[in-house]
Amino acid sequence: GEDVEQSLFLSVREGDSSVINCTYTDSSSTYLYWYKQEPGAGLQLLTYIFSNMDMKQDQRLTVLLNKKDKHLSLRIADTQTGDSAIYFCAESKAAGNKLTFGGGTRVLVKP
Amino acid sequence: GAVVSQHPSRVICKSGTSVKIECRSLDFQATTMFWYRQFPKQSLMLMATSNEGSKATYEQGVEKDKFLINHASLTLSTLTVTSAHPEDSSFYICSASNPGGNQPQHFGDGTRLSIL
Numbered sequence: 693g694e695d696v697e698q699s700l701f702l703s704v705r706e707g708d709s710s711v712i713n714c715t716y717t718d719s720s721s722t723y724l725y726w727y728k729q730e731p732g733a734g735l736q737l738l739t740y741i742f743s744n745m746d747m748k749q750d751q752r753l754t755v756l757l758n759k760k761d762k763h764l765s766l767r768i769a770d771t772q773t774g775d776s777a778i779y780f781c782a783e784s785k786a787a788g789n790k791l792t793f794g795g796g797t798r799v800l801v802k803p
Numbered sequence: 804g805a806v807v808s809q810h811p812s813r814v815i816c817k818s819g820t821s822v823k824i825e826c827r828s829l830d831f832q833a834t835t836m837f838w839y840r841q842f843p844k845q846s847l848m849l850m851a852t853s854n855e856g857s858k859a860t861y862e863q864g865v866e867k868d869k870f871l872i873n874h875a876s877l878t879l880s881t882l883t884v885t886s887a888h889p890e891d892s893s894f895y896i897c898s899a900s901n902p903g904g905n906q907p908q909h910f911g912d913g914t915r916l917s918i919l
Contacts, residue, residue, distance in 0.1 A: 725907065734809065734896050735847075735910040780846065787907050788835060788900030793846045 698781050698794035705802050710768040712797045714781030717762060721783035724757060725791070726766045729778045738766070738779075776801045806830050807899045809911025817919055818889060824882045824914045826897030831906060833899035836880035838872060841894040841913075853880050887918045 695717040704710045716724070722743050727735040741748045741755045741764075748755045754767040768775055781794040806829040814822050826836055834855050839847040851867075853859040853874035861867045869891075874880040880899075884891050894915050898908040 723907070727910070732913070732915070734807075734912040735898075737907060737909060740907055784908075788903075790837070790849065790852060791898075791908060795846045 696781055696783055696792050696794040698779075698797045700795070700797065702797055702799045703802060704771050704799065706771060706773055708771055710766075710771045710775065710799060710801075712766045712768075712779050712781075712799065714764040714766075714794050715762055716764065716781075716783050716792075716794075718783065718792075719762065720785060721762075723784045723787055724755075724764050725782040725784070726753075726755065727780045727782060729780065729796070731777075735780065771799075771801050773801050773803060775799060807833075807897065807909045807911040809897050809914055811914060812912060813915045813917075815917045815919065816887065819886055820918075822884045822887055822916060824884075824895055824897070824916075826880045826882070826899065826911050828878050828899040828909075831899075832877040832901055833880075834877065834901050834903060835899070836874055837898045837900075837908065838870070838880075838882050839896045839898070841896060843894075847896060850882075884916065887916070889918045892916055892918045 698714045725740040726738045729735050752769045756765045778796040778798050780796045782791040784791050808827045810825050836853050838850045841847050850865045851859045851861045853872045855874050859872035871883040896913040898910045900906050900908045
């Protein structure tokens, strides 16, 4: 079956780069997403990448995809205290279709 | 970006009450809406997928008579928790998408349901 895994926790100093890692098992995953969840709130779509891409950059966010290893990462440059949140990796077979989520990575940014 | 509005944001009610949660897509036509449940410090668990004008598809282990889903229009889906009990207390989140238009899922802000 489908499985998406992430590390549980990441602590980073303000101004440093954060890297959140995700692995998935389903080779037919076509779309891979990163969502951010702040306390008591819903999920905010940060970025997504198609499986035929290796890298996507959007301002401070860089997504790297290693399709051979089924490994996805999210790099946040110049991490700010407002970046403290839970980050979820997710995959789907097509845009807008059912998502399979990882367990979430709690990122804590220290001043 | 796309906006999904979910109401109410918080509900506290007595055991046995039925509670309705609304999910609206404000700026695109959502042919598909998803309902998730999230327990504290856990990931989202998909409960059901609803397609406009048809019956919802429930995930294994989710009671369809307990969690009634209606998706009568392209902008509105509702989840009704019938005869709610304390074990139904949770954070419920909806999302909306238009798969035909290559729209990724956009999420509402969630509803925290507390049953006393």
